[in-house]
Amino acid sequence: MLDANLKTQLKAYLERITNPITLVASLDGGAKSQEMLGLLEDIASLSDKITLDRNGDDERRPSFAIKRDGTDIGVTFAGLPMGHEFNSLVLALLQVGGHPSKESEELLEQIRNLDGDFRFETYFSLSCQNCPDVVQALNLMSALNPRIKHVAIDGALFQQEVEQRQVMAVPTVFLNGEPFAQGRMDVAQIVAKLDTGAxxxxxxxxxxxxxxxxxxxxxxxxxxxxxxxxxxxxxxxxxxxxxxxxxxxxxxxxxxxxxxxxxxxxxxxxxxxxxxxxxxxxxxxxxxxxxxxxxxxxxxxxxxxxxxxxxxxxxxxxxxxxxxWRSMNVPGEAEYRNKGVAYCPHCDGPLFKGKRVAVIGGGNSGVEAAIDLAGIVSHVTLIEFDSQLRADAVLQRKLHSLANVTVVVSAQTTEVHGDGNKVVGLSYKDRNSGELKRVELEGIFVQIGLxxxxxxxxxxxxxxxxxxxxxxxxxxxxxxxxxxxxxxxxxxxxxxxxxxxxxxxxxxxxxxxxxxxxxxxxxxxxxxxxx
Missing domain, CATH: 3.50.50.60 (FAD/NAD(P)-binding domain)
Structure with missing residues (x-):
């Protein structure tokens, strides 16, 4: 699973572990479980302070917990924490293993003193650059306070769960089963939200x-x-x-x-x-x-x-x-923000796998977003207010080469439609004819500047x-x-x-x-x- 160079680097990091830990794997017969098992076997082979237990009973499979032996301290990953989340995995191994955090002692003590039982669940995507901050913050809190539990969940891998909980933007955090936060947060922000006197x-x-x-x-x-x-x-x-x-x-x-x-x-x-x-x-x-x-x-x-x-x-x-990010300022946009209306295709794109989406804006950001999303979703409709796209020519050539992209110019988005829970479409006005048209879709990515x-x-x-x-x-x-x-x-x-x-x-x-x-x-x- 890990190449020789990465193993060498990881082995050096794992030497900082001071408390024995156990990796508890909950697997099924799928290919992702085999990948996860290979990853965990590689990690366990790099340190005599790490033990692998293949008999986990977590209902999310594949998943694995990192537990500090003899304590209630631990964190859980549901899915493979690779890509942007590999650093989260390394930090979790170190922190559950007793390696100290670089955060201020004042903040660490504030975390230890939080009074209550906090069960966090974070939905992330492997392409999200904001997700690791949230995952790492909650993992650190779990490593410091045994009354705090955290599981980081790859939304693309647990698609049915994502749809049931109507997660349409990452990172999305639930606390004790209820929505807690969306978007990037660091440790201090999360603690401030929990500690009302902070x-x-x-x-x-x-x-x-x-x-x-x-x-x-x-x-x-x-x-x-x-x-x-x-x-x-x-x-x-x-x-x-x-x-x-x-x-x-x-x-x-x-x-x-x-x-x-x-x-x-x-x-x-x-x-x-x-x-x-x-x-x-x-x-x-x-x-x-x-x-x-x-x-x-x-x-x-x-x-x-x-x-x-x-x-x-x-x-x-x-x-x-x-x-x-500039908003469209049309009816429905604010109501369905993070419920289908999104602003970061890299972060939230994987949640719309196989679905229909629109990109609003024909500059470089909009065209790049459309190209990126075309490889994930079933269809992209790019809507540009001007009579022509404003993106670089090389990007336009790439965009027009994609079979699952429709480009609409001279179009003014007028409304976002939803069913009360999520986006179901949008309307735009043809600026040449004045005709109002509607597009049925599940996601809208706004890329119209700052x-x-x-x-x-x-x-x-x-x-x-x-x-x-x-x-x-x-x-x-x-x-x-x-x-x-x-x-x-x-x-x-x-x-x-x-x-x-x-x-x-x-x-x-x-x-x-x-x-x-x-x-x-x-x-x-x-x-x-x-x-």
Whole structure:
């Protein structure tokens, strides 16, 4: 199952196991069970602290549990955790085997102290780049607290179960049999959702923080670059972000980041966060900014209010709040989001195997999505508002070569139809004839660009009609001391490498502003002394 090179690498990792573990396999006579058995035999052969038990009784087959001998600690995988989930398997082996986590001791203790019995089930797909974060977070929690149980389920392998529970997006998490969450979450986010007092405690800590010299709002590539460049100046720097990594976390493959021929979004996001933490930067995750209050006098403090009720103050602020997928804003879209309406073909595509889907958008993202989905689903209908596709010619040639793809141009999507539980079709208007047409299908993938995360700034500083923050060539906004960078701004070409450069530039401009501006309290003292 595993090649020699991978076995060598895995053997080195497994040497870190300190507590004996047992792999308990629940198998049937199918080919996937044979693959799983081969994988487990390979793993067990690499460490004398691992035992294989082939007589598991789990009702999901094939599946296997990783159990710490003599305890109630363990995690379960239903399906083969390969692809993006292989790292989840390796980490589960290590953590159930007693190898310590790199998470903060404060967070680990919070997990150990969670009061209650929590039985989690996570549905993932092997092509989903967001799923491993959720799987690994819940596995870690299971390895720390015996009252927490977790099974990670390959939705493509357990298709009947997925349909019965109406899982139409991954990762989807159930807690004690009830829906708990969808989409990417890290350990801190999950714990905060379980520990109802966590938000209030975090808010109290934030309220007690001294003012920053540079405060970065947003933790994507622009925000990370700004934080690093500010911290390298030796000034007090903070970052407040809803999720570190931003939209990069939702990016499958990155092949245009100069000097790195290929990487994936979550991997790059983790590297960004680690690089920031190499400096004395106060990183505040799970924080949503709700208002920006300008300084009342030159050199005064700018205030950023947070959804938790706390606020942060700083002499300068760098806004790097990024962007999110643009919605169609038609009836039915919000109602059936994650019930057939999806935005990530790589993540959710496998759940629509053999079904009919539509892709909305004829740019590169839309055409790439249609090509990708055509290899999984029974039929793809690509709907483009313009009179022609806007994707690169090479992509269009590939698209038109596929027998199970229909391209509709000059079409305006008008409504998403559902049966109360899931999508069953969509309607669009022919922009040439005005005729309204309906397509019967089970899934809709929206690929029509981005919208900046700047609603909370309206009325505070200058925004374009599209909501982008207006900046000059130094990243300066219309407010003194407030700078901006990345996809939320008017800078053209929304690319990771450009966002990083703009973040660095904004931080340098903020530092230049600081050294040329006398703090308000010093100005007052100087005025009093002169009098």
């Amino acid at each position: 938000v209030a405690r975090a808010a109290e800590k934030i309220k007690a923080k001294a003012p920053f010299e540079v405060l970065v709002i947003g933790g994507g590539p622009a925000g990370a670059a700004a934080a690093i460049y500010a911290a390298r100046k030796g000034i007090r720097t903070g970052v407040a972000a809803e999720r570190f990594g931003g939209q990069v976390l939702d990016t499958m493959a990155i092949e245009n980041f100069i000097s790195v021929s290929h990487t994936e979004g979550p991997k790059l996001a983790a590297a960004l966060e680690q690089h920031v933490k190499d400096y004395e930067v106060d990183v505040m995750n799970l924080q949503t900014a709700t208002a920006l209050v300008p300084a009342t006098q030159e050199g005064g403090l700018i205030e950023v209010k947070l959804a938790s009720g706390a606020s942060l103050k700083s002499r300068t602020v760098v806004l790097s709040t990024g962007a999110r 919208v900046p995360n700047t609603e909370w700034l309206k009325g505070t500083l200058a925004l374009t009609p599209r909501g982008e923050i207006e900046v000059d060539n130094r990243g300066q906004t219309s407010l003194p001391g407030v700078f901006a960078a990345g996809d939320a701004t008017t800078v053209p070409f929304k690319q990771i490498v450009i966002a990083m450069g703009e973040g660095a530039k904004a931080a340098l401009a903020a530092f230049d502003h600081l050294i040329r501006t006398v703090p308000a309290e010093e100005a007052v003292r100087e005025t009093v002394a002169a009098e």
